[in-house]
Amino acid sequence: MRRFWLPAVTGFVLLAIWWIASVAGAFPVGTVPAPDEVGRAFADELASGRLLADTIASLFRVAWGFVTAVVAGVPLGLVIGRSLVTREALMPWVNFFRSLSPIAWIPFAIIWFGIGDPPAIFIIFLATFFQIVLATAAAAGSVPKVYYRVALDLGLTPAQTLLHVTLPAILPQLVIALRVAIGVAWMVVVAAEMIAVRSGLGFLIIDARNGLRMDLVVCGMITIGAIGIGLDIAFSRLAKIPSVRWGFER
Amino acid sequence: MTAMASTPPDAPTTAPTTAPILAVSGLGFDYGSLTVIDALDLEVAPGELVVCVGPSGCGKTTLLARGHLAPTRGTVARRGQSRTIYQDGGLFPWLTVRQNIERGLPLTTPPAQRSEKVADWLAITRLAEFADHYAHQLSGGMRQRVELARALAAETDILLLDEPFSALDYQTRRRMRNELVATLAERPRTVVFVTHDIEEAVQLGDRVVVLGARPANVRRVLTLPAGRPRSPAAPGVAESEQAIMDELGLA
DSSP: OHHHHHHHHHHHHHHHHHHHHHHTTOSOTTTSOOHHHHHHHHHHHHHHTHHHHHHHHHHHHHHHHHHHHHHHHHHHHHHHHHOHHHHHHHHHHHHHHHHSOGGGGHHHHHHHHOSSHHHHHHHHHHHHHHHHHHHHHHHHHTSOHHHHHHHHHTTOOHHHHIIIIIHHHHHHHHHHHHHHHHHHHHHHHHHHTTSSOSOSHHHHHHHHHHTTOHHHHHHHHHHHHHHHHHHHHHHHGGGGSHHHHGGGOO | OOOOTTSOOBOOSSOSSSOOSEEEEEEEEEETTEEEEEEEEEEEOTTOEEEEEOOTTSSHHHHHGGGTSOOSEEEEEESSOEEEEOSSOOSOTTSBHHHHHHHHSOTTSOHHHHHHHHHHHHHHTTOGGGTTOBGGGSOHHHHHHHHHHHHHHTOOSEEEEESTTTTSOHHHHHHHHHHHHHHHHHSOOEEEEEESOHHHHHHHOSEEEEEOSSSBOEEEEEEOOSSSSOOTTSTTHHHHHHHHHHHTTOO
């Protein structure tokens, strides 16, 4: 069980270094909060219920942004991957928009969606949608031809082929793409919550910065990182599904 | 061609007695300006096992792909449906052995009979204990047995095999030839078998069609003595093998 205790040990070592440096006065006043200050901030935030409420608010927005990006992005990626005309028409534009930082969309997000959850969800959607389209298209474009010859032999219609051949054939690569995308979606939540909302872990950090509460900023950062690990583990489990696992066994 | 005492009798391109189940006449196929097949004639009688041998790149695979690609010239007349077995990797890796074979069943098979039919095929190909395995968990020979079961499960009249055993090691390849013959004895089909393996051709074929280098056309047709798989030591087999080698310039 080394893979559990070893990272725990590194965590304790990092914590110890941080704590010793703080006690020794290595950081100028107000630049880096001490571990015990962060610990107290954690306790206060947990007791008030604010940390939990903010976490739920952020997860809610990420879930919406991510799920809509998957629902819209996977079918579009399949079409782009399988149709040369569509690929030629759309691929450069997918790349164009993928290169734009979602933060560049913030002004439009506010003008189009006002305040509250929708602009934040929109930003998370943009951060993941083009990535998912690109990954799906690349995977769908590289499915071995022999599967399609077999599909013709089996008398599958084009729609059945897409559903019963292309989609399962790309699942292993899609699972990896989704794992990367959920990480990006969660990372972007801070930027998305800098605007027009008054809840969420991103807002907690911005709000704490405005109040010069660096202990609270670190508290928010730790929570985001920990949930990021959790999301990654959850998505990596998808690769263990038998009808996906073949892609990692060859 | 030179007449040698040991040369087996040449057969006419047309199968002698019954009406052909597959008749290819004047077939030509071009990839752009590259002519891959030219003026190819071939008739296959029901129940016959015809092997096509030829140098690599001579258009053997293109010949079998006729089912999906329209010929540039000539006609392909075919009575009934066909299924193809490919060299390697034709199984759907996201499905188990059972599910792959089930996919092969005719779409018209009533749901109630499907699992029974799959069980039959698992038994015939001795794969019952691997029914829930995935392709990557099987050996190369077992994978080709699943391919065979999936293709035969379709109950089509014609079976096309495109170098089905080429990716296997020598011993497995020999075993698979016996396997194929045994399975065909139980469930007869008309078979067109494409290979570059001359030994395989003379062991399995009722007739062996020797194709020339690109563009592929029929150089010679050899009829082999009845009974398959033939031992390499059986009468006429070594001579046929030699005749094919001569024809391909490998002697």
